[in-house]
Amino acid sequence: MDLLIIAPIASSASIASAFYLYRYVNRHDAGSPKMREIADAIRVGANAYLKRQNMALALFVVVMAIILGVALVSHHLAIAYILGSLCTTLAAYFGMNAAVRANARTANSAKKGLDKALPVAYFGGAVMGLSIVGMAVLGTSILYYIYSHIYPDPKMALNTVLGFSFGASALALFAKAGGGIYTKTADIGADLVGKVELGIPEDDPRNPAVIADNVGDNVGDVAGMGADLTDSYIAGMIAAMLLGAAIYHEAKYIILPLLVKALGIVASIFGILFVRVGIRGNPGAALNRATFATCIIFTILLFLTVNFLNLGERGLGIFFATVAGLIAGVIMGITTDFFTSIDRTPVFKTAESAKTGAAINILSGFSYGILSIIPPIIGIVIAILASWNISLMFNVNPFYGIAMAAVGMLATLGTVIAADAYGPIADNAKGIAEQSGLGEEVIEAVDRLDAAGNTTKAISKGFAIGAAALQVIALFFAYATEVGIPQMVINLMDPKVLAGVFIGAMMPPVFSALLILAVGKNAHRMVEEVRRQFREIPGLMEGKSKPDYAKCVDIATKGALRELIPSGILAIAVPLAVGFTLGKEALAGFLGGSIVTGIIFALLMANAGGTWDNAKKYIEEGKFGGKGSDAHKAAVIGDTVGDPFKDTAGPSLNTMITVMALAATVFAPLFL
């Protein structure tokens, strides 16, 4: 139990490193007044959105905390819930502020060369990565320490810590889905009128929606994605701790998941240092080097720790199961990349089909999006079967073994988020360089940074969705243990379970449909506004007067918040309704069904969107008629369809299934 101290130490080190990197980024020059002006507009817009969102959500969090406290007669649970929400909010806020400071500084550093710009962009992303995993592990370890002194039964203590996870997840759902609606409203609005109707370039300062669009990249991708991955990370960790408590009743096994995460954090801090590139180097390779270095350091630390803990053959089993999860995660990311990579068959075929028109282009991207579910699903299946069999071989409880595989899969999350948050920073840097008229050489450098960001984003998205599925499977086992389903049997032939499976399976697609409809509704308003400004503001098209950026930011913000709440409540209310009316077995079936379709729709949408996006970029490189051709117009339509797929609905689904599983587990005592 004394070993528990490692967790707060490692996580505090992580937060301290994040602060250090934040100051490192800030020490760089933000460039010309023009560049500062654009960057400031983005930062102000992003913070305005976040502030508004947080105020709306604060009310929700308080209401929910009261419900939790009253319904389950536990003010500790309510406090943990609020702390979880706060932690995620703070980390997202901090990370996003680093990102919106890093963008102009990256563009400015690019004047001195690629090698100078990459660290600014990457360390800007690493602030998010390190602060968020630090907060997660710090919060969990401190709460567990306190509650294990209040409750003599570690299971009771962990049930309360689960409130922390629930708070983090509920907030992540809103951050991801709300941010997703925001960013796509702005993006579609800017593109449809600007690029398609008026033929002006992307990121053109004449476009009234351009600032909202740049804000959106930060709100949706940095803040949203950070919050999103973290919630799986926490849920998987606590699920493994719960299984450890239920199965082994021994402190070592309970705190092991926490320790593993702490090791992952240490590995991430060192791994991040591996990002370096020459003036003519390949930034993508540099990012991958950091990821692989982190994995290797983590594996070594894990092996040493397991030996130190003296768990005997069981230790070896846990080591292999954890590493199996880690490897499966890496493979998932890389294979998924095939379907969205610009130099592979799916993107080529989708771009080619744009020659026949938008419809065939859309059908092609959609189909490849579906086919992209094959590698991650096989990855999950192998991770499950491998860790199960390894567990049986080494005398580890197989449920615990699968949960440790899930913990291992996300252990190196710090580096993953860093690479992921790097994407929008590079994207914004490119936008700022273009809008402020930096030289061609600078634009080429940031363009290369941006391209590398798109690939890392695609890889980490595939990885994130697959990993989330495995975390929720661990949570599903934890739920079953929690409600004491007799001998852990959930029988598919029981009509109530079958009914639960059907209803659960229905939830993720329905949730994504609601989000997409929200984007469509909001984008419609945005398009009308952008058209109005071009019509009514004299001299706008000629660049003689300035558009009203703030109005567009406002439309995107208001719409996102209004459309968000009903779908969010659905995710908490439906599992509880199933539990109360059909019972705990049906709810288990419900969770199972939701995991299956959740991962399928999340992958399908994320990857179809990526394929369309890159097919468009491929044509813009001059293929199949190039920019302005009919094929290009068709590809732009495909890309627009893909926008809410890949940036709103797809990435919200992992959080949604996590929230549902947490709601089920936290409220379980009520329908027992």
Added chain:
Amino acid sequence: MDLLIIAPIASSASIASAFYLYRYVNRHDAGSPKMREIADAIRVGANAYLKRQNMALALFVVVMAIILGVALVSHHLAIAYILGSLCTTLAAYFGMNAAVRANARTANSAKKGLDKALPVAYFGGAVMGLSIVGMAVLGTSILYYIYSHIYPDPKMALNTVLGFSFGASALALFAKAGGGIYTKTADIGADLVGKVELGIPEDDPRNPAVIADNVGDNVGDVAGMGADLTDSYIAGMIAAMLLGAAIYHEAKYIILPLLVKALGIVASIFGILFVRVGIRGNPGAALNRATFATCIIFTILLFLTVNFLNLGERGLGIFFATVAGLIAGVIMGITTDFFTSIDRTPVFKTAESAKTGAAINILSGFSYGILSIIPPIIGIVIAILASWNISLMFNVNPFYGIAMAAVGMLATLGTVIAADAYGPIADNAKGIAEQSGLGEEVIEAVDRLDAAGNTTKAISKGFAIGAAALQVIALFFAYATEVGIPQMVINLMDPKVLAGVFIGAMMPPVFSALLILAVGKNAHRMVEEVRRQFREIPGLMEGKSKPDYAKCVDIATKGALRELIPSGILAIAVPLAVGFTLGKEALAGFLGGSIVTGIIFALLMANAGGTWDNAKKYIEEGKFGGKGSDAHKAAVIGDTVGDPFKDTAGPSLNTMITVMALAATVFAPLFL
């Protein structure tokens, strides 16, 4: 057991009625030489496709029969398999020939008024309806009679009869998927070049792909849909018989599903007579009257039969469970209609969003397509829970009760197919009336027939998919009984079962992606060909020379067959691979997973397609700018995306999950 004689008598009566209606249709005049010419081209094209398809499939059927015979050491099974394939082929062939004869005759009768034209179109569809259910029940009852004399154990006999179902399903899969690829290749090819690029009307005789398009309606919708629904019909019936044999070991319960189907046939024969309409009447209402009349007659006959069989309280339980299935089916059809109906919110909103461009139109239709899964899934859940609880109340085995609900849901299939096959007949009649320049009044009459057909088609599609899901659930129970899974427990917490669920859930989306890619590939060829003809044939655009119709028919045919085989083999090979490597429990999980995503993707695709289609039609009625406006162009893109969704991939999925469940059950002895 003597009661079994009712089944062959009723089904023979059904086939005889089909012959009578076929002659009734043929007695009508096919109209002017111009009309005959067009109708002949369609008939010749359709038969050419069917002949080619059947030749290709004959080889497949023989190979498969040999595999079955050798692997399971049963030549009876091989023979039953061949008979099942033959029965479906014959019924589809016969029904399609009635349809291609009814189209010109409907158009010609419309000269004398709507009241004269409706019976020709409807009875033309009824030929398909009555012949196909007749063949199904006749084949099943005779085979069961023979095999129950060869094998003393009724379960053994039924296992062999299952070969009949497997043959029918395998053929249905090819007919539906192949027909679906064919029809959409032609449709997209004709529309993209004709309507979009050149702005000539639909069904314009100058368009080289127009005959292929008309052929496609018959090949895909009549032959394909007929084969498709029948295979669920047979599978559900034999699954119930198998459960009856396994649970009750009593002849009464074994033959009851057959008897219920026979009653449904009798009710359909009488129900069809209710289709009558005045000269100014509403053809849609007339079609619905037939459906409701059939349901009422069926319910009365069922009540009398159950009483006659002297089953005591159990009889009442079976009666209620069966009727619960019937009612759930009707409700599913009607509620699903909401999402695709031209005068409801989803279609209106989707049409409205076309004003913002094609992308938002597509996103809207896609989202409503997803939301449309809610009513059928709730319908299935209620059907399962209701029949389960009714069964427990009346001392019926609940698995048998659910199977009887499935039998009841599809009992009135004769009328359902009749209304469904009516659709393409009316559609073709409209095409012929326009192409041969009949007067405005005639065109208006056939237009109203066509509109009614679109609604019945939408209703029966929703119904068909929901019903198929319940049949496969019955089959899933039959499989579990067959492989003797201990005490009928399939544990979701067993990692092998979980792995099976994931792999199974992956199958339907992957299958539909392969079909859509096939359509895209083939449509690409068709577009090139149609463009070539307009470019190279002098005077074609001016209507001075004739296009090469045959070339287009040929491209559609060849492509369909080439793309088809790999996906078909997948549907049989993967379940067997899962069974052999992961075992019978995993295979059960596999089937469960496939049912869940199968129904979700089938409904999503069928209904999104219907919504886009009707949104386009709504704009064509003059709303949001009407024909030729930007909104209309956007809606045409949405409609084109929807084409393979609703007519290729969506409707193939029910057959696909049935084939997988049958493959699992038939080959079960091998992995026991």
